[in-house]
Amino acid sequence: MGGRRMTPDFLTGAMPSADRTSDWSQASVVVAGLGVSGFAAADALLEFGAKVTVLDDAETATNVEKGTLLETLDATVRLGPGSTAELPEGTDLVITSPGWRASTPLLARAAGQGIGIWGEPELAWRLSRPDKQVPWLAVTGTNGKTTTVQMVAAMLTAAGLRTAAVGNVGRPIIETVLDPEPYDVLAVELSSFQLHWSHSLAMHSAAVLNLHPDHLEWHGSMADYTADKARIFERVTHSCVYNVAEPSTEQLVAEADVTEGARAIGFTLGTPAPSMIGIVDDLIVDRAFVEQRQTSALELAKVSDVQPLAPHNVNNALAAAALVRSFGVPATAVRDGLRALELGGHRIEQIADSEGVRWINDSKATNPHAAASSLKAYDKVVWIAGGQAKGTSFDELVTDVADRLRGVVLMGVDRELIFEALRRHAPNVPVKMINDTDTGAMAHAVAAAATLAQPGDAVLLAPGCASLDMFASYAARGDAFAAAVRQMTSTPPPVADAD
Template identity: 55%
Template sequence: MTDGAGWPVDPSYEPLGGARDLTHRDADWAGLQIVVMGLGVSGFAAADALLERGAQVTVLSTDQSTAVQERAHILDILGAQVRYGDEHQRSVPEGTDLVVTSPGVRPTHPFMVAVAQARVPVWGEVELAWRMRPREGAAPWLTITGTNGKTTAVTMLEQILRSAGLRATAAGNVGLPILEAVLHPEPYDVIAVELSTFQLHWSRSISPYASCCLNVAPDHLDWHGSFEEYRRMKGRVYERTQVACIYNVDDPTTEALVQEADVVEGCRAVGFTLGLPHPSMLGLVDDVLADRAFVPERTRQAAELCQLADLGRDGNPPAPHYVSDALAAAALARAFEVRPLAVRDGLRAYQPQPHRLANVLTHSGIRFVDDSKATNPPAAQAAMQSFEHIVWVAGGQLKGADIDELVAANAARLRAAVLIGADREQFAQAIARHAPQVPVVVIDRTDTEVMNEVVQRAVDLAQGGDVVLLAPAAASLDMWPSYGARGDSFAGAARAWAEKV
């Protein structure tokens, strides 16, 4: 079964509103009763697009912040009904044809339970965006998911595509809201789409040109309920892929997800590895990123994409996980027939995203590195493996994650640890079990000025040549509004210390 543009759709898809087939932006959306759950950036974009096409839209929101009220005012002028409060989220409005939900809304939310009981279809904003493409000439999607590295890989891919002369953008879980990218008045040639498991959970018919899962490790178990369900949602990125499913040879789960996926006939499985690449893989040959997948004679030939030195920053060699992300981005670009020189130019020009192994400063022989984006143990593991001796700044909300394996794997690297946040005692206990020789400072303060004390205590414990590494292995929302704010606080405290000494 294919949609109006010839792309496969989920065979369980049932058209809404009688015979209407909502697979492109010019379909008959008029008169449909649609509830949009959430009034964040993506919810506003969804409601606006639906109103423009004549749907009758009701928006539900518990947030009444200034930004939300401004969006609500605009939607009210356009004809939407905006309803605040939990009382409007206990049952489904009569006559509802479709619910479009923001990605963070859990399926266990009372409203979503009521929607399921009423057998009303639910789409996420990414699914809606897919169905809002033009009937003909829609920009292909290159999709990326993974527990860690998604934003780095998708923005690397964006830079590579632009270096190839293509009009491209990163969208979805980063950059533009995906609906804005799809409906942009100046159409894109191709869209690099970052997808979280939240977004994949509410997706049904997306058929990417090429897709990639970077890695899979336990995360967001409080949202998904189990690791198996989280793993299953990661695997959705591969469903209905057209040309190439890119997997991580060094993470067997990703290859298994490719094997389980229902893809378009002729779609290839292409691996990437930090080791030597076999045919149908990208990998490292000495200090060269090499392609043995998208070359005419892959059993005997390889294309040089770039050198490791092209990925280094500030005179430092690239971390292994950064190289892995570059290989994944290169594989997706090569699947889209981007030339090797454009891959090299894109990776050379790429500027890493903030709070990802960002060098803050080096003073008195001590280097400060901000990896606040390491919001789970696997991300922290990747950061910690990049350095020989670290004073570890960690703690926050673990979201049900276990950190014993992380501590045990890095016990020899730990010079000391400074712990903060809601689950700081769990960190302290894990260090006591697996690295009892490591000095630990537990800071009980929960104010956002705590980083000044954190930095001072870390410096007191550091030796020349050490790295004071903020790789919290936990979320930030117990103390800061975002991991970015946490990283900024750390960097600001480091600079303030350096100015005093």
């Protein structure tokens, strides 16, 4: 008798029961996209005996290599243009790469047929249940996610706990939860894309750092972007951490369906009220996780322990402290974690100090809010900006920082968008346009910035935009800036410490 075979019971219903004890040999799973998370998901599903088909329109050398390896493990791999045009017959579940929009034909067909669509975090969560459960301390927000997660991991490590920074930073979550070595707790970064495809996550504690327009070309609207960020608070068991300076983040806590007994914990650059982490006399203090919080606070660290020392980075540290304190980490581990932390490059990274001008690489500032945070860390700035604006506006940013701008150098595909915002709100600020789009454009931008800068100024690469119009990544853009600055100022690159 013909017809589609039945989807396994553990993959049916509004909230499927699938976990690591399910009989995955009954399941036919499509993995959409062969990026880092897609490869990890496919590898894990094969380990559990699932029938796996991997689809990716990009037939790069890296994808071919990964696909060949998966084929040796009995996966079906289809690469090249048109590979994702059709949903394979008999598909029970789709695991999607985070960047795939819901409107992608493959995903739209799956949704139309009532087939479940998960991201890699959702798969990792389920395959860690019921016997390999590890608490997740999770972070999302428009900006600061990676830094905050690294701070969380450093604080947990300082407390003697086995942990890892995973998710949208570092290792895929699925690799970590299936690691034979046990973990005490995970520091998890979750993007709005990943949260969109997550359905059953229940964090120990979670933080939303901030909410500002970003990736609107993917989500379609600010409301949809916010709704996806809000998923991180659903089913939280201990603490929902919000930014006191941004009431919209507290509103997400108020609207979340959390586990009974979960608390709302604020973080603030001001004096904290009870149930908050904040600042008193240049100290980071806890009025949330101490018994006498109505009348006293516990010192966790000095503000100067946060490096680089900028207001938005102190905010990151406050949020990280709230998360680890919710997990019972002692105060000394907050301090020791901050002191031991070494952040990756391209985040407020000083490249040179030449003739009284500081050259700062913050290529990681890929949206207007992140760029504004960087710009506010300096009194007078020559700002290098531009790239892919992702549907965002620069009017609010320019209004906020106009009095700090010595000059602006614009480059990239959406440079005119930023120029128009400057013309409207900072018409007296000199602007230099770099029209080149080849690899030499950054050197021209650095040279143009040098003609605008005066002693005491900072020249800041904080593009406020994505990088893929001209560079392979924000890191490649930052590297190009650093190389151009070092060549112009004759500043040697840093020497790596000997092992």
